[in-house]
Amino acid sequence: MARKAVATNAKTQSNTPQFTKEQELAAYQEMLLIRRFEEKAGQMYGMGLIGGFCHLYIGQEAVVTGVTMASKKGEDAQITGYRDHGHMLVMGLEPRGVMAELTGRAGGLSGGKGGSMHMFSLEHKFYGGNGIVGAQVSLGTGLAFANKYRGDDTVSITYFGDGAANQGQVYESFNMAKLWNLPVVYVIENNKYAMGTSVERSSATTDFSQRGQSFDIPGEQVDGMDVRLVHDAAERAIAHARAGKGPYILEMLTYRYRGHSMSDPAKYRTKDEVTKYRQERDPIEQVKARIIEEKHATEEELKEIETKIRAIVTEAADFATNDPEPDASELWTDITIGA
Amino acid sequence: MPNILMPALSPTMEEGKLSKWLVKEGDSVSPGDVLAEIETDKATMEVESVDSGIVNKLLVSEGTDNVKVNTPIAIVLVEGEKAEDLKVAETVPEPAEAPAANADNAHNGDDAEPARDCGSAKVCARQRSRSSRRRRDGRDDGSAGLE
Ligand SMILES: Cc1ncc(C[n+]2csc(CCOP(=O)(O)OP(=O)(O)O)c2C)c(N)n1
Ligand SMILES: [Mg+2]
Helix, strand or coil: CCCCCCCCCHHHCCCCCCCCHHHHHHHHHHHHHHHHHHHHHHHHHHCCCCCCCCCCCCCCHHHHHHHHHHCCCCCCEEECCCCCHHHHHHHCCCHHHHHHHHCCCCCCCCCCCCCCCCCCECCCCECCCCCCCCHHHHHHHHHHHHHHHHCCCCCEEEEEECCHHHCHHHHHHHHHHHHCCCCEEEEEEECCEECCEEHHHHCCCCCHHHCCHHHCCCEEEEECCCHHHHHHHHHHHHHHHHCCCCCEEEEEECCCCCCCCCCCCCCCCCHHHHHHHHHHHCHHHHHHHHHHHCCCCCHHHHHHHHHHHHHHHHHHHHHHHHCCCCCHHHHHCCCCCCC | CCEEECCCCCCCCCEEEEEEECCCCCCEECCCCEEEEEECCCCEEEEECCCCEEEEEECCCCCEEEEECCCEEEEEECCCCCHHHHHHHHHCCCCCCCCHHHHHHCCCCCCCCCHHHCCCHHHHHHHHHHHHHHHHHCCCCCCHHHC
């Protein structure tokens, strides 16, 4: 735990932190729920049930799962971009409410008026769901400002992509976050691409964990495909922020298996690259292999978990298919708040 | 979810070419396995399996042009399912553009059967009409470059 907060290359991390049986099983279930949910969403998009945008989180499950396990669920705030379904599921928002929002139905979390990128829950301290690349960084920093102002001992966890990391407002936010030592953890989900542009093509420096250097914000590069490493680093970062020491950057090295959005054939990367991640680094398969090896559960018991999760996803999909669209009168609601 | 349907790979896609099968009848598949390649006017994309199961039947042959979105293209049987239960999929008629009256029903949410199964021609048509309605309204257009 006392590891120094410097950029440690994922490959050189020895002494891999271990999970207890409970943690392994919890991580497995959370990640599997995201995976199955997203696969179903992809299928429903293909059936024409989901209009507008839809960005899947498949491949990146370990990031939000490990970080959330290290946070105070329901107290620490979280905010992210448009690739947000996994974040909501792990934070405990209803799968059927998320799915029905994707299909634009009245029972969706935003009454069917927000869609994939626009869901929020004050109760769960989830602040979206943001379509403007990088905007969540300023908003997340503002959430940390509010936390500090209120003195409520909570942390703001702010996720953004490698592409977003090159946006100007990120650095304005870094400056203020360090200037006022705000309790914010910046989680950069580096999945190697911003739409079709690789990190190498777009970034002058590619070690995003060091992007806070000139503001004196510590950072670490983490293997974002291993939920144990994610969790371990997140514990460190969150403790730092909660102790009043200011912001902390975690660069999660991760990968998305699907295209950027549903209509992206992903021709800017090789099939081999995708296959390699899927076969050798898959976050869910890693946990599953350990569970079996450590005899935390039998294949049979894991199958039961899978069945249970499939049932949740099927129920969500049925609801999202059959729930009515919002009434036309809803066009005029939720626009402004009365003074 | 036994039936694999011709997916819409973009909001404006109405039909596409089934350019290649990457599985054959009798193969077992897992979630994420690529089943087929689909060609649209814009791009070639992959269709992935959502289920674990056995490919029971390929309903559309490789190289078929103008396969309408939501047409069943294959049957994958998940554990415990039998081909007989799914006969209906093979008898779905050539999809036709749904009449306007149907389109209005599409969003009432009054269907008791979950449309996702698309197990009957009626349900399939309803889904198609939903997407064509959306296209007519132009709701999804112009989205591409901005996401
Ligand atoms: C300000 C702004 N510029 C451009 C876009 C279009 N856009 C949407 S997603 C995206 C790529 C962002 O990539 P990254 O931050 O790496 O996140 P990822 O999609 O990989 O999760 C772009 C350029 C946008 N939504 N907002
Ligand atoms: Mg990216």
